[in-house]
Amino acid sequence: MHDDARYQHRFREFLRTLGDDPDRPGLERTPQRVMESMQYLTRGLREGLGEILEDGLFEEASRDMVMVRQIEFVSLCEHHVLPFFGHAHVGYIPDGRILGLSKIARIVDHFACRLQVQERMTSQIADCLVDILRPKGLGVVVSATHMCMVARGVRKQDSQVVSTAWRGDFAQDDRARQDFLLAQARC
Ligand SMILES: [Zn+2]
Numbered sequence: 572m573h574d575d576a577r578y579q580h581r582f583r584e585f586l587r588t589l590g591d592d593p594d595r596p597g598l599e600r601t602p603q604r605v606m607e608s609m610q611y612l613t614r615g616l617r618e619g620l621g622e623i624l625e626d627g628l629f630e631e632a633s634r635d636m637v638m639v640r641q642i643e644f645v646s647l648c649e650h651h652v653l654p655f656f657g658h659a660h661v662g663y664i665p666d667g668r669i670l671g672l673s674k675i676a677r678i679v680d681h682f683a684c685r686l687q688v689q690e691r692m693t694s695q696i697a698d699c700l701v702d703i704l705r706p707k708g709l710g711v712v713v714s715a716t717h718m719c720m721v722a723r724g725v726r727k728q729d730s731q732v733v734s735t736a737w738r739g740d741f742a743q744d745d746r747a748r749q750d751f752l753l754a755q756a757r758c
Contacts, residue, residue: 575606578602578606579602579603579606582601582602582605582606583602586598586601586602611684612645612646612647612654612684613647613684613685613686614684615680615681615682615683615684615685616684616685618681620678620681620699623674623677623678623681624670624674624703626671627670627671627673627674628668628669628670628671628703628704629668629669629670629671630667630668631665631667631668631669632667633665633669634664634665634666634707635664635665636662636663636664636708636747636750636751636754637662637663637665637669638660638661638662638663638751638754638755639660639661639662639672639675639676640658640660640754640755641658641660642658642659642660642661642675642676642679643656643657643658644656644657644658644659644679644680644683645683645684646683646684646685646687646689646692646715647685647686647687648686648687648688648717648718648719649686649687649688650688650719651718651719651723652686653717653718653719653722653723654718655687655689655715655716655717655718655719655732656715656716657713657714657715657716657731658713658714658715659679659683659693659696659711659712659713660710660711660712660713660755661675661679661696661700661709661710661711662709662710662741662751662754662755663700663704663706663707663708663709663710664706664707664708664709664739664740664741664747665704665706665707666704666705666706666707667705668703668704668705668706669704670700670703670704675700678696678699678700679696681699682695682696682699689713689715689717689732689734690734692713692734693711693712693713693734693735693736694711694736696711696713696736697709697710697711697736697737697738698736698738701738701739706738706739707739707740708737708738708739708740708741708742708744708747709737709738709739709741710735710736710737710738710741710748710751711735711736712733712734712735712751712752712755713733713734713735714731714732714733715731715732716730716731716732717730717732720732
């Protein structure tokens with residue numbers, strides 16, 4: 572059986588296990604739609620970093636911190652396959668190279684669009700950017716709402732999970748980290 576057909580068959584069985592009728596009109600095309608939305612939400616698995624980064628790296632003498640704040644993302648918790656979503660803030664102190672600003676947002680999406688845990692996503696974004704930029708310092712702060720905490724389990728609707736990754740100067744120097752946090756908080 573073709574992969575798609577096999578998946579749709581299993582998803583129909585899954586709906587039946589939940590006590591619903593996969594043959595009722597509203598659910599008829601649901602397995603297909605679920606598959607399409609899962610493919611969309613995990614698209615980071617199938618895209619190469621090379622195609623994201625093409626033409627994005629520039630030589631630049633600037634040595635001052637640059638930050639892209641409030642990069643929104645949607646990811647999927649790998650434990651419950653429920654969304655977690657929020658914002659990533661990425662700042663770095665260049666050391667001869669800068670990256671096109673939209674590329675930073677694309678790297679966030681690259682690591683968000685897969686089955687993930689927030690802690691790993693945060694360090695993957697940081698380590699990938701360190702590899703590309705070799706900056707003096709780099710920090711990533713991610714704050715997110717997890718549907719697996721909001722809609723099930725402890726059901727804490729307003730809870731937010733904040734994770735951080737500090738590299739280079741931001742890991743070693745309290746002042747640099749303070750500058751990052753001030754820039755992140757500024758409106
Ligand atoms: Zn979860």
